[in-house]
Amino acid sequence: MPTHPRIIYARQYNISCLGIERLHPFDSCKYRRAYRRLRRLAGRTLRRCTIATDRPARPDELTLVHSPDYLRRLRDPRFVAAALELPPLGRVPGPALDWFVLRPMRWATRGTCLAAAAALESGLAINLGGGFHHAKPTSGEGFCIYADVAIAVRWLQRQGTLPANARIAHIDLDAHQGNGVCHAFREDRNVFLFDMFNGAVYPLFDRAARERIDCSLPLQPGTGDEEYLGRLRESLPGFLDSIGQSHPVRLAFYNAGTDPRAGDPLGGLDLTAEAILERDRFVIEQLREREIPTVMVTSGGYTSESYRLIADSVTHLLQRWESPG
Numbered sequence: 001m002p003t004h005p006r007i008i009y010a011r012q013y014n015i016s017c018l019g020i021e022r023l024h025p026f027d028s029c030k031y032r033r034a035y036r037r038l039r040r041l042a043g044r045t046l047r048r049c050t051i052a053t054d055r056p057a058r059p060d061e062l063t064l065v066h067s068p069d070y071l072r073r074l075r076d077p078r079f080v081a082a083a084l085e086l087p088p089l090g091r092v093p094g095p096a097l098d099w100f101v102l103r104p105m106r107w108a109t110r111g112t113c114l115a116a117a118a119a120l121e122s123g124l125a126i127n128l129g130g131g132f133h134h135a136k137p138t139s140g141e142g143f144c145i146y147a148d149v150a151i152a153v154r155w156l157q158r159q160g161t162l163p164a165n166a167r168i169a170h171i172d173l174d175a176h177q178g179n180g181v182c183h184a185f186r187e188d189r190n191v192f193l194f195d196m197f198n199g200a201v202y203p204l205f206d207r208a209a210r211e212r213i214d215c216s217l218p219l220q221p222g223t224g225d226e227e228y229l230g231r232l233r234e235s236l237p238g239f240l241d242s243i244g245q246s247h248p249v250r251l252a253f254y255n256a257g258t259d260p261r262a263g264d265p266l267g268g269l270d271l272t273a274e275a276i277l278e279r280d281r282f283v284i285e286q287l288r289e290r291e292i293p294t295v296m297v298t299s300g301g302y303t304s305e306s307y308r309l310i311a312d313s314v315t316h317l318l319q320r321w322e323s324p325g
C-alpha cells in the first residue's frame with residue numbers, strides 16, 4: 001500500500017484567550033506555531049498534503065462515546081474548571097468558556113476523525129492536535145475533555161468505514177499513562193493498548209486503567225534516551241506482530257506526546273529532541289512496514305519548544321513518506 005501522508009489542521013484548534021497560558025504550562029498556541037514552522041520547513045509539500053478540518057465535532061458524534069449527562073454538565077463552568085484542573089476558570093461565564101476552550105477541543109476532535117478516515121485511504125495521517133487521552137466517557141481530567149480517539153473509532157464504525165470487529169492498535173508514548181483511552185475501550189477487546197509512560201506521575205492511582213493495558217511499560221522518572229529507545233525497540237515490534245497474528249490490524253493510533261522531553265514541567269522524563277524524533281520515526285516505520293494505516297496525534301507537551309518537536313517530526317515523516325508528484 002503506497003503512503004501519501006496527510007496533515008490535518010485548522011487554526012480553530014488554538015486556545016488564544018482567557019489568559020489560560022498563565023494558569024497552566026500548556027502552550028495554547030502550539031498548534032499554530034507547529035503549523036507555521038512546518039510551512040517554513042516543508043513548504044509546497046505541506047500544502048499538497050494538508051486537509052483543513054472543516055468544523056467542530058457535533059453533539060451526535062460526541063455521544064458516540066460520552067454520556068449525555070457528562071456533556072450536559074460541561075455547560076457548568078465549575079465542572080469544566082475542575083476537569084481542566086484550572087479552578088479560576090470556574091468564574092468565566094459558561095458560553096465564553098465553551099467558545100474559547102471547549103470549542104477548540106471539539107475542532108481538534110473532528111480533526112482526529114478526519115485523520116482516521118484519511119489514514120485508511122492514504123496510510124498515514126497526522127492530526128496536529130488531539131490525543132486527549134485522559135478523557136473518559138463520563139468524566140474529563142488532565143486537560144482532556146473529549147475522548148477524540150474513541151470518538152473517531154466509533155464514528156468510522158457508524159458510517160461503515162471500519163467494521164465493528166476490526167482490530168485496532170493504540171500506541172501511547174506521551175509521558176503520562178493514557179487512562180481515558182483505557183476506560184473508553186474497557187469492554188472493547190478489539191482495541192489493543194501499548195503504553196509506555198512515566199510510572200511515577202499522574203495518573204498514579206487509576207488501577208483499572210493500568211490493568212486494561214495490553215503491553216504496559218512504566219518507566220522510572222528521569223529515564224533518558226538510551227533506555228527509552230531501547231525499551232521501545234525491544235517491545236513494539238513484538239506487540240504489533242502478536243496482535244496482528246490471527247487477524248490483520250486495520251488501524252493504529254499513535255499518541256506522540258512530546259512531554260517525555262527533558263525539562264518538561266509535567267513529564268518527568270529526560271529525552272533529547274533527537275530521541276523524540278527517532279522515537280516518532282521508529283514507530284511510524286514499524287507501522288508502515290506492516291502496512292497498518294496510522295493516525296498520529298500530538299497530545300501533551302509543555303515546554304516552549306514542544307511545537308518545534310512536533311514540526312520537526314512531521315517534516316521528517318513528510319520527507320520520508322511523501323512521494324513527489
Ligand SMILES: [Zn+2]
Nearest residue numbers: 174175176300
Ligand atoms: Zn502527557
